[in-house]
Amino acid sequence: MGRTLPSATQNFLLEEESFSRFRRALRRSDQLALDELFVAARQHLAAAAYAAHALPMEVFLLAMLLEEHKEVRRLRTRLEQAETLPGQPPPPDLESEEDG
Amino acid sequence: MPMMIHKMARKRAGLFKLDTALLLTKLMITSAPWDGKVFLLRNDGNHHSPLNSCRSSPTGGIVICRLVHYPESMNLPGFPLSGSLALLIGPHAAQARMLDLAARLAVGGPLRVFDCGNRFNVYPVARAIRSRTADLSQALGRIRLARAFTCYQVMALLEEAADEAVSTLVLDLLATFYDEDVRLPESQRLLRRCLVQLRRLGQAAPVIISARPPKPIVYAERIGLLEALRTAAGAVWEENIKLADFPAEQGPGIQPESPPRLDF
Numbered sequence: 001m002g003r004t005l006p007s008a009t010q011n012f013l014l015e016e017e018s019f020s021r022f023r024r025a026l027r028r029s030d031q032l033a034l035d036e037l038f039v040a041a042r043q044h045l046a047a048a049a050y051a052a053h054a055l056p057m058e059v060f061l062l063a064m065l066l067e068e069h070k071e072v073r074r075l076r077t078r079l080e081q082a083e084t085l086p087g088q089p090p091p092p093d094l095e096s097e098e099d100g
Numbered sequence: 101m102p103m104m105i106h107k108m109a110r111k112r113a114g115l116f117k118l119d120t121a122l123l124l125t126k127l128m129i130t131s132a133p134w135d136g137k138v139f140l141l142r143n144d145g146n147h148h149s150p151l152n153s154c155r156s157s158p159t160g161g162i163v164i165c166r167l168v169h170y171p172e173s174m175n176l177p178g179f180p181l182s183g184s185l186a187l188l189i190g191p192h193a194a195q196a197r198m199l200d201l202a203a204r205l206a207v208g209g210p211l212r213v214f215d216c217g218n219r220f221n222v223y224p225v226a227r228a229i230r231s232r233t234a235d236l237s238q239a240l241g242r243i244r245l246a247r248a249f250t251c252y253q254v255m256a257l258l259e260e261a262a263d264e265a266v267s268t269l270v271l272d273l274l275a276t277f278y279d280e281d282v283r284l285p286e287s288q289r290l291l292r293r294c295l296v297q298l299r300r301l302g303q304a305a306p307v308i309i310s311a312r313p314p315k316p317i318v319y320a321e322r323i324g325l326l327e328a329l330r331t332a333a334g335a336v337w338e339e340n341i342k343l344a345d346f347p348a349e350q351g352p353g354i355q356p357e358s359p360p361r362l363d364f
Binding site: 002004005006011054055056 | 218220221222223226227230236237240247249
């Protein structure tokens with residue numbers, strides 16, 4: 001009988017491919033950031049498949065937003081922990097942490 | 101062209117009774133991907149300048165028709181009316197255009213889709229609908245989809261389809277008829293029965309069929325099926341080719357290289 005509907009993974013790859021021109025026009029650092037967004041959305045493909053939304057890209061965007069919010073919450077927690085410990089040296093800069 | 105369409109619609113309105121004419125109008129407006137000017141035609145043959153809204157007359161029949169405008173190479177001068185079959189031929193059975201057409205029609209009213217070649221992908225249709233209206237779920241809900249995976253199922257699908265005033269799209273009608281496992285005489289017999297049913301369905305509302313040429317391996321044997329379908333259609337458009345075989349406007353179409361013509 002054959003598949004009658006593309007899978008969530010196929011939809012994701014198609015959507016990612018549809019942004020290839022946009023990605024190509026970005027600076028290298030922006031390309032890497034965009035790739036990270038798509039990688040983040042990949043973590044929720046199973047949920048996207050289960051959602052069976054008529055517009056899959058909206059679900060992928062929500063998944064990206066979800067991961068970004070999780071990162072914001074993690075950073076906020078770290079900041080709060082750092083602020084509540086007087087006398088302690090400030091936490092190292094995040095960028096230098098990633099470079100190191 | 102608007103005058104020609106109006107005359108055709110007038111013929112179908114019978115005695116120009118107001119209710120018949122308005123019903124036909126409703127079919128034409130809600131079934132077609134209308135875009136463009138609105139012309140008002142009274143039954144005395146005169147047509148007025150373009151209007152922005154529809155009006156009815158207390159006397160006689162009024163037929164209102166809007167020009168349809170497709171972008172790119174499918175700039176159709178008019179939308180097929182009930183009583184005729186429209187045929188789109190393209191390399192992939194004009195899939196992209198048919199899906200876009202499905203989206204346009206679904207925005208305006210109910211739509212029936214017979215997918216005979218696994219061509220219907222709801223995601224492009226949803227995107228196209230979303231670009232036209234915010235009410236995505238309601239528009240999608242207007243689409244009734246039925247799939248067939250063998251030519252026998254295609255025939256059964258069409259025979260069991262009710263006569264409804266609902267536009268019908270038939271995607272890749274001949275896909276299963278090209279199957280080498282089905283003997284050619286059998287394919288021809290089934291296609292004949294399908295064409296009868298399509299004409300029946302076309303009496304109530306526009307029927308738009310898409311098809312593709314057969315693959316090279318079966319081209320010589322099966323091209324007659326496409327030719328038979330082309331003959332049965334009232335209007336034929338070929339993708340990436342100028343308009344062909346529509347009244348008052350002729351254009352060249354892609355012709356196969358001297359295939360053997362099979363009696364059908």
